[in-house]
Amino acid sequence: MYRSxxxxxxxxxxxxxxxxxxxxxxxxxxxxxxxxxxxxxxxxVPELPNLIREAAIPNGMQPISVDGVAVINQLPGTGGPAMPSGFRDRLLEEMKINAISDPNEYLERDDNALVQVRGLIRPGARRGDPLDLQILTPPKTEATDLHGGWLLDTRMRHQQVLQNAVRSSDVLAVATGRMLTRADYDGTIDPTLQVTGRILSGGVVQNDRKLGLVVRPQYQHVEVSKALAKAINRRFYFFDGSTRRGIAKPTEDDYIELDVHPRYRDHETRLMAVVRSITVAAESSSTQSRLVELASELRSPSTAADAALQLEAIGESAVPTLIEATSLENPELRFYAAEALAYLDRVEAIEPLIDAIRTEPAFRAPALDALRGIEQTSTVAALKELLDEASLETRYGVMTVLRDRKDGRALLNGENLHGQFRMYEIESTGPPAVVVSLNRKSEIVLIGDLSPLSSPASMIGSGGIVIRPLESLEKRQGDEGIAKLRISRFRPGKPDAFAEVDATVAGLLRGITEVGGFYGDAVATLRIAKSQGILVDQLAFDPLPKSQRTYYRDDE
Incomplete structure (x- = not known):
């Protein structure tokens, strides 16, 4: 320690x-x-600063790009030989390492295709975390369609140019999974969309990513780094088994390593902002005067956001000040105070954050993030009320928060469709909609009272799927009858598959998986049904609230 x-x-x-x-x-x-x-x-020994941010800057807050070269297989003759290139050479080296026999012959088959795989490892990621993958095909590819293909196990590394040569890191992620092409969800007529796409959560991170603070040159000293770490550990600690452990560890006179506190998991940017707002000096008689000063700053729009961070950094002593600010008339000031309270796990944060989600689009994404990890059990009931809002981004945003909370999943009661994806049917009085996820989770969410599917004469879906209407079946005399669909799937070299389902969106999705369809088949079929007027309700792809929206004050 402190070697330099x-x-x-x-x-x-x-x-x-x-x-x-x-x-x-x-x-x-x-x-x-x-x-x-x-x-x-x-x-x-340099004089200690007031706030940690005066003496240190963040490190490790940028995502790390990783990539690899791989094979997509299980294609119905829509692949093609891997053309001579540096990509092919890289892949052959990987195949030799894995002792694959006759790799050249394997790369010439038309049920395989050579692809590039890319991903981003976020700051603070831990070993085992999932990773979305982007799939690209090299130039001059002979593959025509990657729909439904399977990515074989791939090792991904970070690459950069050093001294005019490409250097690769150790393996940082491994990847595999079912392909979702851009053509599946984008109706644009462009052949390149059929050979590019993504695999949701197809990667797995192999190493923990540590965060840290780099001490500024004028403060670089053993005693300073120790004092900064001590101040951080007074505020942030957790129990590792039966041992209390702080999140900060000074490893050099100019560097402090940080673990991610459990409350801020997936909110590392927020954690770093709060850590840098911690005062180096311990609480004393002057703390009360500082609380009074921050309370005043919390009432001014120009200083409120930073004041809320500093109050959150103080911790429990700042709770009364923040609670008082949640009753202010200005919605911006209320939000900053409530957001800080949520990360302090206070129930008083829930009502003002719910109000911010309902009324102010600029605060919608950060308010949902704050409620995602708050431990108060009353959060679920409050969020459930927002499922009746007219805004689709509000309803879907709330659904994703409930899905990520242990106490919210039971409320959603998702259905696993033959291991291909999950379907959720959400009760809502808002406008009905079908939502398709293109990030993290393979899932389709049915919100509200959806209309039955209009009966087509015949519809050709994706992946060899054909959909035809059947005659209505009478349940009992006097009933209007239930429209039915017959779903067929025809694939070369494989037995034909059939299913009879209700002519509803839920029935259609169940039928697609019953005949062996994949997530991409379901997504593409919904898109086709919408374009042909068979699906009459709204179809949306990832309508989540956007982060970093600008809030416009009345005087602006």
């Missing part, structure tokens, strides 16, 4: 020992006066 500081210190002592007896320049090129000044500088 001690290394310099020992060097200075050696120089003084050499120079003083002989009274001339040392072999290091410094005279006795220079060494003495250097030694005094090392012995001098």
């Amino acid at each position: 500081q001690y290394r310099l210190f020992s060097t200075a002592l050696l120089a003084v020992w050499v120079v003083v007896p002989v009274g001339c320049a040392s072999w290091l090129g410094r005279n006795a006066t220079d060494d003495s000044e250097h030694l005094q500088k090392l012995l001098h």
Whole structure:
């Protein structure tokens, strides 16, 4: 620990020992006066700052790009030979490492296709975290359609150019999964969409990513890094088994390593902002005067956001100040106070955050994020009320929060359709809609009272799927009858499959998986049904609230 500081210190002592007896320049090129000044500088401890952000800047807050070269297989003759290129050479090397016999012959088959795989590992990611993948085909590919293909196991690395050569890291992620092409969800007539796409949560992170703080040059000293870490650990700690452990560890005189506190998991940007707002000095009699000052700043739109962060950094002592601010008339000020309270796990945050989600689009995404991890059980009931809102982004945003909460999943009661994807049927008095996920989860969400599917004469879906109407079946005399659909799937070299289902969106999705269809088949079939007027309700792809929206004040 503190190797660089001690290394310099020992060097200075050696120089003084050499120079003083002989009274001339040392072999290091410094005279006795220079060494003495250097030694005094090392012995001098810089004055500690007020806030940690004055002395340190974040490290590790950028995503890390990883990529690999791989094979998509299980294609119905729509693949093609891998053309000679650097990508093919890389893939052959990988195949040799994995002892695949006759790799050249394998790459010539038309049920395979060579692809590039890319992903981003977010800050603070842990080993085992999922990773969305982007699939691209190299130039001059002979593959025509990757729909329904399966990505074989792929090792992904970070690459960068150093000294005019491409250097690769160790394996940072591994990847596999079922392909979802851009053509499945984008109706644009463009052949390149059929050979590009994504695999949702197809990657798995292999190593923990640590965050950290880099101490500014004027504050680089052993005692300073220790003091900063001590201040952080007073505010943020957790129990590792039966042992209490702080999140900060000073590893050098200019670096402090940070673990992610459990409350801020998936909210690492927020954690870093709060950590840097911590005061270095311990709480004292002056804390009360600081609370009064921050309470005043919390009432001014120009300073409220930063004041809320500093109050959150103080912790429990700041709760009364934040609670008082949630009753202010200004919605912006109320939101900042409520957001900080949510990360302090206070029930008083729920009502003002629900109001912000309902009324102010600029606060919708951060308010949902704050409610996602709050431990108060009353959060679920409050969120459920928002499922009746007219805004689709509000309803779908709330659904994703409930899905990610352990106490909210039971309320949604999702249905696993033959291991291909999950379907959720959400009760809502708002306008009905069908929502397709293109990030993280393979899921389709049916919101509200959807209309039955209009009976087509015949519809050709995706992946060899054909849909035809059947005659209505009478349940009992006097009933109007229930429209039915017959779903067929025809694939070369495989037995035909059939299913009879209700002529509803839910029935259609169940039928597609009953005949062996994949997530991409379901997504593409919904898109086709919408374009042909068979699906009459709204079809939306990832209508989530956008982050970092601008809030316009009345005076602006």
